[in-house]
Amino acid sequence: MKILSASQIREADAYTIQQEPIKSIDLMERAASRFFQRFVEKFSSEKPILVVCGPGNNGGDGLAIARLLYWHKFQVKVMVPSPTKKTSDDFRTNYQRLPSGIVVLYPDDILQSPQQLDTVLVIDALFGTGLSRAIEGELAQIIQVINASSAYVVSVDIPSGLSSDSDSESDRIMQADETFTFEAPKRAFLLPETHAYCGRWEIIPIDLSKACIEAMECTHFLSTEQVIRGLLRNRSPFQHKGDFGRALLMAGAKQTLGAAVLAAKACLRSGVGLLRVHIPKDASSILNVTIPEAMTWEDPQADCLSQLPDTEAYQAIGIGPGIGQAKETEKLLLQVIQQYRGPLVIDADGLNLLAKQKDGLALLPPGTILTPHLKEFSRLAKKETFGFKRLDALQEMAQKYQLSIVLKGAYSAVALADGSLHFNTTGNPGMATAGSGDVLTGIILALLAQGYSSDQAARLGTYLHGLAGDCAAAELGQEALIASDIISHLPHAFKMLTSASNHI
Numbered sequence: 001m002k003i004l005s006a007s008q009i010r011e012a013d014a015y016t017i018q019q020e021p022i023k024s025i026d027l028m029e030r031a032a033s034r035f036f037q038r039f040v041e042k043f044s045s046e047k048p049i050l051v052v053c054g055p056g057n058n059g060g061d062g063l064a065i066a067r068l069l070y071w072h073k074f075q076v077k078v079m080v081p082s083p084t085k086k087t088s089d090d091f092r093t094n095y096q097r098l099p100s101g102i103v104v105l106y107p108d109d110i111l112q113s114p115q116q117l118d119t120v121l122v123i124d125a126l127f128g129t130g131l132s133r134a135i136e137g138e139l140a141q142i143i144q145v146i147n148a149s150s151a152y153v154v155s156v157d158i159p160s161g162l163s164s165d166s167d168s169e170s171d172r173i174m175q176a177d178e179t180f181t182f183e184a185p186k187r188a189f190l191l192p193e194t195h196a197y198c199g200r201w202e203i204i205p206i207d208l209s210k211a212c213i214e215a216m217e218c219t220h221f222l223s224t225e226q227v228i229r230g231l232l233r234n235r236s237p238f239q240h241k242g243d244f245g246r247a248l249l250m251a252g253a254k255q256t257l258g259a260a261v262l263a264a265k266a267c268l269r270s271g272v273g274l275l276r277v278h279i280p281k282d283a284s285s286i287l288n289v290t291i292p293e294a295m296t297w298e299d300p301q302a303d304c305l306s307q308l309p310d311t312e313a314y315q316a317i318g319i320g321p322g323i324g325q326a327k328e329t330e331k332l333l334l335q336v337i338q339q340y341r342g343p344l345v346i347d348a349d350g351l352n353l354l355a356k357q358k359d360g361l362a363l364l365p366p367g368t369i370l371t372p373h374l375k376e377f378s379r380l381a382k383k384e385t386f387g388f389k390r391l392d393a394l395q396e397m398a399q400k401y402q403l404s405i406v407l408k409g410a411y412s413a414v415a416l417a418d419g420s421l422h423f424n425t426t427g428n429p430g431m432a433t434a435g436s437g438d439v440l441t442g443i444i445l446a447l448l449a450q451g452y453s454s455d456q457a458a459r460l461g462t463y464l465h466g467l468a469g470d471c472a473a474a475e476l477g478q479e480a481l482i483a484s485d486i487i488s489h490l491p492h493a494f495k496m497l498t499s500a501s502n503h504i
């Protein structure tokens with residue numbers, strides 16, 4: 001699914017108005033009535049509602065929503081900007097259409113007695129995608145008092161003050177409990193710094209022109225179930241284990257063999273034909289007992305990995321989980337990068353060792369997959385960035401070095417060599433636990449060995465990892481979830497993807 005920028009949405013609005021054709025005010029009515037339909041499915045008419053409206057079309061939506069609620073017996077008041085403020089045409093039309101029974105308040109009425117907010121549900125229609133600067137004055141104060149109150153907040157299109165495609169001033173953003181957004185998700189919903197402002201969000205379709213949206217050039221996408229399903233290959237009855245690839249996993253050091261075990265189990269649970277694990281000396285017995293399905297290759301050293309095994313026989317290599325940062329291991333990583341010609345996935349200390357090199361990224365073969373979390377990404381980029389700037393840096397890195405990079409977190413962002421960014425839609429906070437990243441490496445390694453391209457393996461692997469985590473959390477809760485639970489739910493995740501549709 002495409003994630004449109006604010007200007008692309010404006011373009012789609014304008015195209016729809018012209019081509020459908022439909023008047024702007026009628027498109028606003030359609031948006032308001034779709035919002036209203038969803039709102040009444042979720043909320044009863046018992047709680048009084050305050051719709052806070054800004055001067056533009058988001059405020060116009062708010063006024064139309066207030067009218068529809070009033071007609072359906074909700075107790076509703078509206079707040080509009082002071083009369084001296086400039087308002088949009090469609091705002092004014094909907095202001096004129098407001099039934100006389102609706103009480104109209106001004107910002108001062110609320111600022112003078114903010115305690116009234118504690119007993120209402122607020123519908124936030126102050127600013128939408130037309131926000132062009134930080135909010136100031138009375139409406140900034142309104143946001144602050146609503147955030148300080150115990151009001152439940154449902155935002156129209158986007159939390160007011162949150163810019164959909166660029167960084168925003170954090171003290172002037174409405175903190176929504178829910179956001180009903182029109183037609184397409186907004187980028188700010190997916191970033192670690194801003195996603196919390198939206199609360200739970202959902203898309204309200206308003207039938208903008210499909211032809212227009214399809215024709216739009218886009219760089220940001222949501223990895224929906226439908227898209228991911230299209231990536232997963234069917235198995236034919238005549239395929240044998242040789243068809244599903246041989247993978248080599250280089251993982252573990254003396255104190256961190258668990259990482260090797262987790263990555264290896266996840267790899268085997270993700271469809272690989274054969275797996276060999278390169279581990280430190282004397283660790284074979286542990287691996288043989290915990291994962292009898294895996295073969296091992298023992299390094300001459302007992303503390304860390306130091307020597308390159310014969311890599312010829314493998315379709316893909318995964319390196320990093322638990323390997324530590326010993327000098328010998330650093331040398332080994334560089335040998336792998338420079339000598340191996342198949343696809344690679346690099347994680348954890350593999351990334352940290354890479355970040356230590358002067359220009360480590362330039363050494364990577366095109367198509368390599370990196371799976372950093374935020375801190376590892378900063379180390380690779382050699383600078384710390386935040387919000388949209390981090391996203392830009394991610395896109396730039398993937399494009400410049402022709403890599404697939406999975407930036408892990410809520411809505412993990414998968415940046416591909418073609419400059420596109422794909423936000424993952426599965427996963428939950430229970431997965432922020434030790435070993436979770438090792439599991440992801442194992443899954444991606446298995447997919448690479450099976451012949452998935454690196455951009456497919458990065459997106460599909462990230463989705464499956466999150467989906468298995470969601471299955472585990474549904475059964476066990478988020479708090480008790482450990483990385484092994486993600487692995488044990490991988491079969492459910494694969495089955496869900498190959499059976500009936502459940503996720504967005």
Ligand SMILES: NC(=O)C1=CN([C@@H]2O[C@H](COP(=O)(O)OP(=O)(O)OC[C@H]3O[C@@H](n4cnc5c(N)ncnc54)[C@H](OP(=O)(O)O)[C@@H]3O)[C@@H](O)[C@H]2O)[C@@H](O)CC1
Binds near residue numbers: 010029131
């Ligand atoms: N037909 C359509 O297009 C549809 C649109 N829809 C709805 O419209 C919303 C977008 O509407 P919008 O473009 O009017 O922008 P919105 O965010 O309401 O207001 C911004 C206005 O305020 C101004 N302004 C900006 N920043 C400011 C600030 N910090 N402090 C003070 N003022 C500021 C800015 O004007 P400026 O001063 O920059 O000239 C602008 O006039 C969208 O989110 C959706 O809800 C739906 O109905 C579907 C159909």
Ligand SMILES: [K+]
Binds near residue numbers: 058128157160
């Ligand atoms: K809003």
